[in-house]
Amino acid sequence: MDNSYAAVMSRKNEILRRGTGIDYQEYEISRIAFNYEGLMDSPRYSLVDAQRILKETGVGNTPFVELKNLTNLVRSVSPPGKGCRIFIKDEAANPSGSFKDRRAGLSIHHAAKLGYKGVVAASSGNYGAAVASQAAKRGLKAIILQEVYDSRKVGQPEILEKTRACEAYGAEVWQLTVGPELFYIMLRVLEETGFFSASLYVPTSILGIETLGYELAQQALQQEGRFPDMVVITHAGGGNITGTARGLKKAGCHQTVVVGVSVDLRGLHMASDFDFNRKSFTTGHTGFGIPFLTLPDRTDVPRNCARGLRYLDRYVLVSQGEVFYTTELLAKLEGIERGPAGNTSLAGAIALAREMDQEQILVVQETEYTSAGKLPSSQLTFAKENGIEVRQGNPKENIPGKTIVIPERVAQVEVEDFNIGRIRYSYIENALKMAKGYAPTEEDLQFLAEDSKSTTAYVRETVRALNGKK
């Protein structure tokens, strides 16, 4: 068989159809629109089913903890009456140490049910470990493909830890160099093994995360007598926002403000061998966050079920230094030592809480485990070895790939609002570009409005403006 790059990519649709058990063609409506809810319903799991299945392997029902000391600290630098109560969902309590167990749990159960002998996932992060862990519990084989090294064979400590974790769970791990050909390798391995594609973007992945949004809403209601006023979510590929927001809605939270937070790595190229080790965060950053909002379907499945823009009320950015600072605060003030990447949303929450009334409730919906490689001292040691300047000061002076500035005071932790209007505009522009030569129908306009959390009037006007620009 021809295994050249071009030949394997040309077999993509057939490989993915066999690898996911989903015929995506069935859900296509036009060159722009598809039946999103139909695709989400296709594996036939209700929220109750998802909860039951995840419970079988010890996933979910994680602690919902009020961060009282941190709240007091935030209030000390907030305007009078401001500084809301901050709660955290301690997702590190899941079997492999992150919310990604919810994401993997349902998919691996589904793979076993469909009769697959093993699963393949491309992930350099917690998701790989979650897939390996869940596969071990369900008696399936796991192959995890990781982007680990630059061309000097230098790897981020956080990713090296993920290799170790996946191998600890008995997975076969491919440690690859920098490049989007990770997808090519995934297709080859799927074709060779006939295993299930445990993509982050299949319906079961998102359905698993719905349990997180639902659970935190229930815990807030039972413990505090009210739904959260704001839920703050680390954003990369969009699954965390999508699943959590859908779960919140299923719990009846229609007023809760959904905020996405990413680490600002603007200016660094994600496929660059040179830039690869000049960042301290391997996920939860703008390098994934922005493209996945503006072009969600450019991923490893024909249609992506993680559609962050559908659910996002606000999108904010924080710097690497602010997240490291927050990670230290969580350990020192609350006695909870967790991994930095999972604290991206907590860094955003510290700034956002200052805008909110004291009686309001803000929920940070995840933590992740920490270990060698996955903690500020380890990641900053690595940053310095790779030529990054690290200093204390005003985090506004942070320059991705050059300088990490650790705040000196909590008041210096701030968020930068990213204009969602700009994202919506790019999203519509990309959708039209992907369907070049096709004139959108009323149904397409309706789809684009739903998919970008806007109105058909806004979409129509944007389409007109874009056509005028040509």
Next chain:
Amino acid sequence: MVDTKKGNLVLIHKTVLKPDERPDTLPACTKAVAYECWIKGFLLNSQATVGDEVRIETFIGREISGTLVSVHPAYDHSFGKPQKELLSIGRELRKK
């Protein structure tokens, strides 16, 4: 010289794509280098020396071939060195 024998845990290397086989859309610095891969497993050859072409059985029982890189590969990522930019954080707050 023999570095290892059948059954020992080893690390192998494979070149997946040479630079000219990689897509043209890559940034120049990425396109200039090969796409490479490392995999661990148990040696299937009766004996081998670093640099030999060998076959391994991976942790899930699949057979893969590649160049022998090392024997009993270690995990050497660490907790890092103490960072002076972080050490003041708890102390500053406890003084309050």
